[in-house]
Amino acid sequence: MLESEVLEWIKFACDTCEVPELAKKITVKFRAGMVRTLGNARYRRNLITLSKEYMGHNDFSSSEKIELVVHEACHLICHYIYKDNADSHGPKWKRLMVKCGLSPDRCYKGNVRIERKSVTKTITVVCLGCLEIKELKTNEYYEYKNSLPLCTDHGGDCTEELISLNGRKFPQLRKENQHVINEAKKRASVGDTKPQRHYVEVNYSDLY
Numbered sequence: 001m002l003e004s005e006v007l008e009w010i011k012f013a014c015d016t017c018e019v020p021e022l023a024k025k026i027t028v029k030f031r032a033g034m035v036r037t038l039g040n041a042r043y044r045r046n047l048i049t050l051s052k053e054y055m056g057h058n059d060f061s062s063s064e065k066i067e068l069v070v071h072e073a074c075h076l077i078c079h080y081i082y083k084d085n086a087d088s089h090g091p092k093w094k095r096l097m098v099k100c101g102l103s104p105d106r107c108y109k110g111n112v113r114i115e116r117k118s119v120t121k122t123i124t125v126v127c128l129g130c131l132e133i134k135e136l137k138t139n140e141y142y143e144y145k146n147s148l149p150l151c152t153d154h155g156g157d158c159t160e161e162l163i164s165l166n167g168r169k170f171p172q173l174r175k176e177n178q179h180v181i182n183e184a185k186k187r188a189s190v191g192d193t194k195p196q197r198h199y200v201e202v203n204y205s206d207l208y
């Protein structure tokens with residue numbers, strides 16, 4: 001949905017709620033990265049911020065988007081009319097929504113999950129146990145703040161930590177294993193990503 005359409009629906013809401021003069025005071029911003037809360041309204045600045053991903057996503061119908069826009073507009077209208085006595089999702093706001101012909105039941109917080117459109121990035125990691133080099137999706141690598149993902153290959157016998165060849169997570173561990181990382185970089189540059197047999201033999205001798 002384009003900004004011009006959003007402004008039209010804001011105008012519709014203001015006209016319908018009999019505060020047509022408010023529409024001109026409202027500004028709209030599309031913000032990238034808003035995926036949990038799809039929109040918000042700041043009444044002090046008469047500003048409506050909408051999720052860029054949601055508004056641009058074809059999986060959501062235009063009626064859902066209209067509902068979100070009117071929902072946020074009604075927050076501003078509610079404050080404009082009732083000032084300090086305004087409520088946020090209470091009876092006053094609900095009445096305005098109904099006036100605009102919309103159901104006031106819906107809350108957008110956490111209801112819709114949008115996959116970020118960004119191309120999945122990968123990160124090259126080396127296992128500190130078997131020295132296998134592999135690619136992980138970035139979000140898998142950073143999934144846990146306080147731990148590294150584990151290598152669970154080789155029938156689950158190697159469960160050592162996977163550390164990225166380039167990165168900053170766990171600086172101390174990186175320092176201690178700098179030689180392993182440097183070796184892995186050399187191997188990765190010539191496409192040698194297999195687990196290192198001698199290393200596996202020493203550390204996981206029961207496998208051989």
Ligand SMILES: [Zn+2]
Nearest residue numbers: 071075088089
């Ligand atoms: Zn709301």
Ligand SMILES: [Zn+2]
Nearest residue numbers: 127130151158
């Ligand atoms: Zn391993």
